[in-house]
Amino acid sequence: MKASILTVGKEILIGSITNTNSKYISEKLTDMGIDVTRQVSVDDDLDEIVKELEYSTKSSDLIIISGGLGPTNDDITRDAVAKFLDRKIYLDQAEKEKMIDRFTRLGRTMTPNNLKQVMLIEGSEKIENKWGVALGESIEFKGKRIILLPGPPNEMEPMLDYYFANKSFTEENIMVKSIDIIGLGESIIEDRIRKMSFDDDSVSINTFAHGTYTEVKIIGKSTKKDELQFSIEKVIKSLYAEFDTHVYSENNDDVAGEIVRILKNNNLKISFAESITGGMLSSAITDISGASKVMETSLVTYSNDSKNKNLKVSKNTLNDFGAISENTAFEMAKGVKERSSANIGVSTTGEAGPNSSETEVGNVFTCIYFSDDNYYTKHYFFSGDRNKIRRSTVNRVLSQILFVLRKNFKE
Amino acid sequence: MKASILTVGKEILIGSITNTNSKYISEKLTDMGIDVTRQVSVDDDLDEIVKELEYSTKSSDLIIISGGLGPTNDDITRDAVAKFLDRKIYLDQAEKEKMIDRFTRLGRTMTPNNLKQVMLIEGSEKIENKWGVALGESIEFKGKRIILLPGPPNEMEPMLDYYFANKSFTEENIMVKSIDIIGLGESIIEDRIRKMSFDDDSVSINTFAHGTYTEVKIIGKSTKKDELQFSIEKVIKSLYAEFDTHVYSENNDDVAGEIVRILKNNNLKISFAESITGGMLSSAITDISGASKVMETSLVTYSNDSKNKNLKVSKNTLNDFGAISENTAFEMAKGVKERSSANIGVSTTGEAGPNSSETEVGNVFTCIYFSDDNYYTKHYFFSGDRNKIRRSTVNRVLSQILFVLRKNFKE
Numbered sequence: 078m079k080a081s082i083l084t085v086g087k088e089i090l091i092g093s094i095t096n097t098n099s100k101y102i103s104e105k106l107t108d109m110g111i112d113v114t115r116q117v118s119v120d121d122d123l124d125e126i127v128k129e130l131e132y133s134t135k136s137s138d139l140i141i142i143s144g145g146l147g148p149t150n151d152d153i154t155r156d157a158v159a160k161f162l163d164r165k166i167y168l169d170q171a172e173k174e175k176m177i178d179r180f181t182r183l184g185r186t187m188t189p190n191n192l193k194q195v196m197l198i199e200g201s202e203k204i205e206n207k208w209g210v211a212l213g214e215s216i217e218f219k220g221k222r223i224i225l226l227p228g229p230p231n232e233m234e235p236m237l238d239y240y241f242a243n244k245s246f247t248e249e250n251i252m253v254k255s256i257d258i259i260g261l262g263e264s265i266i267e268d269r270i271r272k273m274s275f276d277d278d279s280v281s282i283n284t285f286a287h288g289t290y291t292e293v294k295i296i297g298k299s300t301k302k303d304e305l306q307f308s309i310e311k312v313i314k315s316l317y318a319e320f321d322t323h324v325y326s327e328n329n330d331d332v333a334g335e336i337v338r339i340l341k342n343n344n345l346k347i348s349f350a351e352s353i354t355g356g357m358l359s360s361a362i363t364d365i366s367g368a369s370k371v372m373e374t375s376l377v378t379y380s381n382d383s384k385n386k387n388l389k390v391s392k393n394t395l396n397d398f399g400a401i402s403e404n405t406a407f408e409m410a411k412g413v414k415e416r417s418s419a420n421i422g423v424s425t426t427g428e429a430g431p432n433s434s435e436t437e438v439g440n441v442f443t444c445i446y447f448s449d450d451n452y453y454t455k456h457y458f459f460s461g462d463r464n465k466i467r468r469s470t471v472n473r474v475l476s477q478i479l480f481v482l483r484k485n486f487k488e
Numbered sequence: 489m490k491a492s493i494l495t496v497g498k499e500i501l502i503g504s505i506t507n508t509n510s511k512y513i514s515e516k517l518t519d520m521g522i523d524v525t526r527q528v529s530v531d532d533d534l535d536e537i538v539k540e541l542e543y544s545t546k547s548s549d550l551i552i553i554s555g556g557l558g559p560t561n562d563d564i565t566r567d568a569v570a571k572f573l574d575r576k577i578y579l580d581q582a583e584k585e586k587m588i589d590r591f592t593r594l595g596r597t598m599t600p601n602n603l604k605q606v607m608l609i610e611g612s613e614k615i616e617n618k619w620g621v622a623l624g625e626s627i628e629f630k631g632k633r634i635i636l637l638p639g640p641p642n643e644m645e646p647m648l649d650y651y652f653a654n655k656s657f658t659e660e661n662i663m664v665k666s667i668d669i670i671g672l673g674e675s676i677i678e679d680r681i682r683k684m685s686f687d688d689d690s691v692s693i694n695t696f697a698h699g700t701y702t703e704v705k706i707i708g709k710s711t712k713k714d715e716l717q718f719s720i721e722k723v724i725k726s727l728y729a730e731f732d733t734h735v736y737s738e739n740n741d742d743v744a745g746e747i748v749r750i751l752k753n754n755n756l757k758i759s760f761a762e763s764i765t766g767g768m769l770s771s772a773i774t775d776i777s778g779a780s781k782v783m784e785t786s787l788v789t790y791s792n793d794s795k796n797k798n799l800k801v802s803k804n805t806l807n808d809f810g811a812i813s814e815n816t817a818f819e820m821a822k823g824v825k826e827r828s829s830a831n832i833g834v835s836t837t838g839e840a841g842p843n844s845s846e847t848e849v850g851n852v853f854t855c856i857y858f859s860d861d862n863y864y865t866k867h868y869f870f871s872g873d874r875n876k877i878r879r880s881t882v883n884r885v886l887s888q889i890l891f892v893l894r895k896n897f898k899e
Binding site: 119357364 | 499500501502503504505506507508510511512513514515516517518524525526527528529530531536543694695696760762765766767768769770771773774775777779780783784785786787788789790791793794797798828840841842843874875878
């Protein structure tokens with residue numbers, strides 16, 4: 078089954094916003110075993126929309142359109158689709174009542190143009206919008222299907238999920254499985270997968286970089302369910318063999334979320350002493366709801382003086398080895414653990430650039446400290462600009478923390 | 489002048505990556521006064537590319553294509569364009585030598601498929617790639633122009649900038665001006681601009697949200713240069729009148745960068761005591777090169793105990809007013825200023841959710857503290873999920889710091 082995506086709106090064409098809708102819809106359709114063959118964006122222009130429909134309905138069985146369903150004069154997507162299909166538009170009376178209710182409740186005046194948002198094309202199936210006002214709809218014609226959804230991602234995404242929840246568009250069996258890999262870059266992962274060369278046409282493998290981890294998604298498509306199950310299991314087994322301890326989840330678990338979960342389950346507290354990452358690690362952990370149970374205090378110690386005063390990194394260490402060294406990373410992690418009465422202290426120190434100081438740009442040392450007998454120091458060398466080096470440090474340290482926690486504690 | 493953008497690659501169609509190239513190219517062309525009428529993404533499929541070229545060259549004068557110029561068998565964009573134009577492809581000998589040199593220097597073996605990346609279409613103008621390997625090119629045909637660029641954004645973006653640096657594609661005069669606004673949400677800004685109703689066809693106004701600030705971009709297009717200058721100045725003047733002290737720059741200056749610059753110029757040091765933002769503010773400042781001159785120490789104090797022990801927030805304050813209160817924000821900011829010997833202490837405390845504790849989700853207090861006679865507390869109420877509330881807090885606090893610095897110190 079082939080699909081096209083059409084996103085409508087001036088804000089996309091002038092580059093005012095990034096088109097995340099196309100990505101979202103594409104990933105969703107791919108997971109359902111549907112081939113997305115084109116993504117198109119055009120202005121709020123009736124003729125352009127009609128022309129694109131004439132083109133894409135020739136090769137696609139499913140066309141998903143988002144944007145241009147709002148109340149303003151610019152919003153003409155529904156009119157364009159009605160024109161293309163040569164069908165009439167009508168007002169949904171039940172939705173109109175709901176809208177009047179809502180406006181009354183909020184004490185606002187409803188202007189007539191708002192009614193545009195609760196109109197539908199004859200013969201369509203309504204897709205309710207619980208997250209906003211403009212209705213979506215699904216229209217069948219000549220064995221094909223056009224789906225209209227509003228443009229705002231916080232409405233479009235749940236409406237799409239809701240609509241597709243119980244739909245199946247293909248005779249084939251579709252199976253999707255993911256495994257999540259930490260501690261290796263996406264390009265290395267991709268390269269190693271390519272070298273594994275599975276020659277099984279029913280299965281495709283794609284990687285999705287999520288910052289702290291890379292998702293390897295296996296999508297199987299076949300009329301024979303049993304064979305498909307077997308093929309996918311074979312691929313997963315090979316991936317486990319290839320990536321070994323780097324595989325940490327099959328559920329797209331967020332790495333920071335996993336860290337917080339394991340710490341909580343084991344009644345552990347963590348503290349960060351950040352130099353190069355300057356607060357990013359603490360922020361990644363506090364981004365997780367429930368972080369207050371596992372982190373009380375963290376420090377950003379940017380100067381040597383601050384490392385010495387706040388973390389008791391000795392002046393000798395700073396002088397002899399430098400602030401960017403394994404020794405300093407060790408003393409920082411130990412220092413923050415002890416002053417904050419945490420169970421684990423984690424430190425980062427390095428040179429993010431753009432100018433190198435005592436050491437080369439990209440040079441990073443980290444330490445995960447439990448005790449003098451149980452600690453993990455790491456030396457990394459990252460390339461890229463300031464932002465990329467800092468981000469790489471955060472991603473690798475979070476990976477490493479999860480890796481170490483899984484080794485030392487129960488889940 | 490009308491333009492189309494074509495991005496090529498399976499990773500876009502399966503939703504593995506977000507298409508940032510289309511946005512980047514669109515914004516660039518819009519700034520040059522060129523109307524982008526469509527953005528299209530197709531697979532690495534020769535027929536699809538040719539068909540799109542047949543379609544878009546009918547209505548567009550300029551077609552920019554990115555992606556599919558790499559060394560693998562999938563990469564067939566150049567072949568497709570050559571086929572569409574009915575022209576031959578040749579190897580650029582000079583670039584071949586350079587490539588051999590590079591491979592020799594790096595001690596790597598060059599495989600023949602690498603040469604694909606230094607081939608060009610007959611009669612084209614070469615666009616050098618100093619950021620990667622694959623060449624770009626610009627081809628004129630029948631008064632129209634096709635530009636080919638590689639897919640990786642870190643190559644495509646500078647190549648596009650470089651190519652367009654001294655080009656002009658229109659008879660009209662184009663003028664672009666921006667003003668940057670802090671402390672107001674994008675939707676409020678847009679709404680207020682819409683109400684100002686400039687009726688001048690030569691000028692268009694668009695807003696671009698950049699997190700900490702919103703850029704209002706004024707693009708003027710006219711054959712009459714003097715009148716255009718006058719029109720744009722008139723718009724800018726009205727915008728200044730409307731947004732007053734919220735206008736902070738005309739140069740797309742990054743807010744955190746501006747803060748660091750003003751602090752540095754005035755020999756000031758800043759420290760953060762973060763609860764709800766959990767390290768995000770420190771991280772925004774340390775993201776700026778040279779931050780070590782203005783920040784030595786910051787703290788993430790997540791628990792009440794930590795606020796009391798590390799920042800000397802009194803137990804009475806925590807008991808009587810709660811951790812999420814103006815009083816606690818004040819004592820946190822004062823505490824961190826004093827313990828870190830900085831000139832300015834900044835604090836955040838609030839409820840990010842998802843569950844409300846002592847106060848409602850979205851409730852945030854902040855304080856910028858210079859002295860007991862000079863401090864700024866603020867109470868915000870943000871909507872959205874945990875992530876959005878934390879991000880809004882960071883954006884508004886940074887805006888507020890810049891606002892206060894500009895009021896109290898020289899630039």
